Amino acid sequence: MLDGRQVAVLAALTTGDTERAGELLADTVAGDPWEQLVTTCLVVLCRREAGQPIDAPLTELVETYLDREAEAGFTVFDIRLGLAVLDAIGSAEHPASARLAERLVHRAAEARDGYAAREILGHPLTVSLATDRQEEECQELVRACALGAGAVPDQLHRDLSAALRTSGAVIIHSFAGAEGSDTVRPSAGGVPS
Incomplete structure (x- = not known):
């Protein structure tokens, strides 16, 4: 149904x-x-x-x-x-x-x-x-599960955002078939270099 x-x-x-x-x-x-x-x-x-x-x-x-x-x-x-x-x-x-x-x-x-x-x-x-x-x-x-606990603390929000940016860049890099190093290192801003 x-x-x-x-x-x-x-x-x-x-x-x-x-x-x-x-x-x-x-x-x-x-x-x-x-x-x-x-x-x-x-x-x-x-x-x-x-x-x-x-x-x-x-x-x-x-x-x-x-x-x-x-x-x-x-x-x-x-x-x-x-x-x-x-x-x-x-x-x-x-x-x-x-x-x-x-x-x-x-x-x-x-x-x-x-x-x-x-x-x-x-x-x-x-x-x-x-x-x-x-x-x-x-x-x-x-x-x-912290349901109804309120907002994510600012520092944790920044850390999570940086981790998501890094993850996204790694995924894009791997799909692009980038040549060179197999290791992707995050830069100071959290984006791989």
Whole structure:
């Protein structure tokens, strides 16, 4: 399910057109496992909005998400998808809610991903389900990644800029096939000579 179809389904749901949303979902061709999870999540939201039973697709959604292996490089997406699943559950009292919230915190911590932890901390239902220790763990991750810490100090900014200029010049030099020395030495200004 590509982004455009997801937006069309959500737009239909936002305007109360559950029939149109249902048609879009019914016409969706099965894709990658993550796309199927997104589709099932939207099916649950659509059925709930239409006043239809959601137990079967909700159970499938939760179990499929919980059984899904985390993919390297997709932690934030995975966490956001899990938060959407929790939104589809819609209640802290649902038997799967606490288990799902725990899994989300575990995945963010295991990946050491501050952005994922920040997403969790920004989701009231997840925070309400998390233990104090889990919430602290997410806060520690956000701090360790310096998210929201402010601006980069001037000297560090200058050093990083010089390193980037040097790296850029080395890359350009290597692509140009420059003759002469194989060693590129930075000049006083940080640009290779």
